[in-house]
Amino acid sequence: MNEDIPLAPNTVQEFFMNLPFSKFLGLTLDRLGGGKAVMSMPYQKKLIGDSKTGVIHGGVVTTLLDSCCGAAVMTAGDPKFSTATIDLRIDYMRPAEPKRVIVAEAKCYRVTSSVVFVRATAQDGTKEIPVATATGAFTSPFSVKKT
């Protein structure tokens, strides 16, 4: 799975692996490069959003998707600067199954010198329908126009 995604330079990988909040959530960057990224997050009790069901909080899924999109953006070209989220919309399709690792996949589908548009999905591997999907716009780290 995802072997078609080339690995990005170590600097971009290291940047995302070393972010304090990524570490706090235990995020791992599985694949990264060519404007695509795969990131996973283990289930942790401290991330529960509803103690009755044990389902992790929506905000945690937001974080995973935001990070995954951000990482994908940095590899959609040769970055000159860092990137920042302009906006991010999350659609929650279904609750994530408790105790499952959640895997996010992001892909940049339009890269300009000012904005990068990204889509991402989050899966827990139990059903075909993803747990959540994301659509985001990020500030472009590329000064040269690319498509």
Place this chain on the structure above:
Amino acid sequence: MKSVMKINGLDLMRKRALKSLIKKIPFCNTLGIKVDYLGDEITAHLPFKEEFIGNPAIPALHGGVIGSFLEITAIIQLSWTFFIKNNKEEVLLRDDTISKSDIAKTIKLPKTIDITIDYLHSGLPLESFARASVDRIGRRYASVSAKTWQTDPGKPFAKASGHFVVSKF
């Protein structure tokens, strides 16, 4: 005129309902979010912690922390508003309030359908505050918007707008 006791009963219900809600969301405690209220409006506080950094170069808060904070604020305000609306009459009618265990049993968390977060500025390594407004509660869905700021409530650094399922409340 309502008796002082009845008013106190209403306020006690507000306080208990808020406590009960926070207890139901372990992630709220993980982030260290505290919530207080004035009348029917809550204000959530997010402390600054080193582990919230998403861009060490600026340094700025992680977009995910900001999104989580806004979503939590929206969920708590919505659930709390709904609970108070449904129980206000009864509390004002009786000379009593609702017990903690009854609140814990009846108060529910709405399910998020979607949420859109606008990042207006980067979040500085400071304490943040957030408020949400319930723009509409229908029979099945609710619309809620939220904003977060650090120094000036008139200058939020991020805002969110989302839809929630309330039909099984």
